[in-house]
Amino acid sequence: MDSVLNPLYIAVSFIMRAFHSLFSGLGLNAGLSWSLSIVGLVITIRIILIPLFVKQIKSQRALQVLQPKMKELQKKYKDDRQKQSEELMKLYKEHNTNPLASCIPILAQAPIFFALFRVLNSISGSLDKYGKCAATAANRVNAGVFSREEVCDAANAHFFGAKLSESFLHPATSSTSTMTVKIVTVILIILMSATTFTTQRQLMMKGMPAASLENNPMVQQQKILLYVFPIIFAVSGVNFPVGVLLYWLTTNLWTMGQQFYVIRNNPTPGSPSYEEWEARKARKSGVRQSEIESSEESSPEASPPEEITGQRVQPKKPKKPKRKK
Numbered sequence: 001m002d003s004v005l006n007p008l009y010i011a012v013s014f015i016m017r018a019f020h021s022l023f024s025g026l027g028l029n030a031g032l033s034w035s036l037s038i039v040g041l042v043i044t045i046r047i048i049l050i051p052l053f054v055k056q057i058k059s060q061r062a063l064q065v066l067q068p069k070m071k072e073l074q075k076k077y078k079d080d081r082q083k084q085s086e087e088l089m090k091l092y093k094e095h096n097t098n099p100l101a102s103c104i105p106i107l108a109q110a111p112i113f114f115a116l117f118r119v120l121n122s123i124s125g126s127l128d129k130y131g132k133c134a135a136t137a138a139n140r141v142n143a144g145v146f147s148r149e150e151v152c153d154a155a156n157a158h159f160f161g162a163k164l165s166e167s168f169l170h171p172a173t174s175s176t177s178t179m180t181v182k183i184v185t186v187i188l189i190i191l192m193s194a195t196t197f198t199t200q201r202q203l204m205m206k207g208m209p210a211a212s213l214e215n216n217p218m219v220q221q222q223k224i225l226l227y228v229f230p231i232i233f234a235v236s237g238v239n240f241p242v243g244v245l246l247y248w249l250t251t252n253l254w255t256m257g258q259q260f261y262v263i264r265n266n267p268t269p270g271s272p273s274y275e276e277w278e279a280r281k282a283r284k285s286g287v288r289q290s291e292i293e294s295s296e297e298s299s300p301e302a303s304p305p306e307e308i309t310g311q312r313v314q315p316k317k318p319k320k321p322k323r324k325k
Contacts, residue, residue: 005111005114005115005118008111008112008114008115009115009118009119009144010144010145011115011144012041012112012115012116012119012144013119013144013145013146014144014145015037015040015041015044016034016037016038016040016041016119016154017037017145017146017150018037018040019033019036019037019040019041020033020034020037020150020154022040023036023037030153030154030156030157030158031157031158031159031164033157034153034154034157034164034243035157035159035164035243035246038116038164038243038246038247038250039246039250041116041247042247042250042251042254043254045109045112045251046251046254046258049108049109052104052108053258055104056104057262057266058097059097059098060268061268062095062096062097063097064268064270065095066091066092066095066097069091070088070091073087073088073091074088109251113244113247113248116243116244116247117240117241117244119144119146120164120165120241120243120244121165121241122151123146123151123154123155123164123165159184159242159243159246160180160184161177161180161181161184162180162181162184162185162242163181163242164241164242164243164246165241165242165243166181166185166241166242167181167185167238167239167240167241167242168181168182168185168186168189168237168238168239169238169239170239181242184242185237185238185240185242185245188237188242188245188246188249189233189234189237189238189245190234191249192233192237192245192248192249192252193230193231193233193234193237194230195249195252195253195255195256196229196230196233196252197226197227197229197230198256199252199255199256199259200225200226200229201226202256202259202260202263203259203263204223204226205272206263206267206271206272206273233248264277265277
């Protein structure tokens with residue numbers, strides 16, 4: 001498994017090393033520079049995934065448009081599941097859409113998330129029981145392109161008092177307070193779960209047409225996942241190193257901001273956000289129209305030129321005075 005994912009270990013560690021070198025060159029301390037290198041990793045990955053995000057949006061819009069036809073097929077072939085599946089697949093093919101396209105960004109991030117988890121675990125394993133750099137730190141299999149010094153430096157980097165390589169269940173045996181590690185990880189887990197919930201709720205409340213919410217099995221499933229995913233993250237988060245929690249929180253914030261921008265500026269027709277978008281456009285056009293009218297009223301009206309009637313009056317020459325004889 002490690003040999004298959006080794007290119008990802010190299011890519012993740014290379015990006016983190018590049019950002020760490022940049023921030024260290026700016027004079028930042030080890031904890032801040034390594035934390036920001038994880039944020040830089042998120043930004044790099046999400047920029048690369050923007051085309052997939054656009055494809056996800058298009059697929060979701062297409063599925064929402066097809067909802068009435070999908071309901072008709074489900075009602076028509078409710079007693080024949082195989083025929084229903086065949087007709088639905090034919091419908092997707094005709095309109096060049098794929099229901100699984102909405103999962104592509106999440107699936108694309110999963111290997112990178114796993115690679116980061118393994119890299120940070122390798123960094124954590126580079127410390128001995130006293131929290132010092134072990135002699136075998138340079139031989140860590142999953143540390144990517146990191147040198148021994150970089151592995152030890154990252155392992156000892158702190159984020160609000162907790163090492164990036166520590167987790168709630170596995171705090172390192174060092175001078176770092178165990179309670180500090182638990183507090184930092186709990187706060188990150190809460191923020192991670194809250195941002196996941198907010199992002200999903202934002203999509204369902206603002207980004208979906210009211211017609212697609214009625215008697216839709218997919219929507220009902222999303223409503224369940226709206227509450228299940230935060231619970232899963234909260235339970236599993238106690239095993240994640242602080243660095244992984246920081247990565248996941250940052251990518252959640254990016255997703256939330258990106259989705260907010262799309263919902264606000266390019267909403268789905270028929271959704272509540274689309275009505276708000278049209279209202280904003282109407283207000284803007286009304287303000288512009290009133291500005292034009294007020295400018296026309298305030299400008300002085302030019303008086304019309306006087307009409308010249310009749311023949312032109314010739315100017316009279318002044319009479320010359322007579323000479324005296």
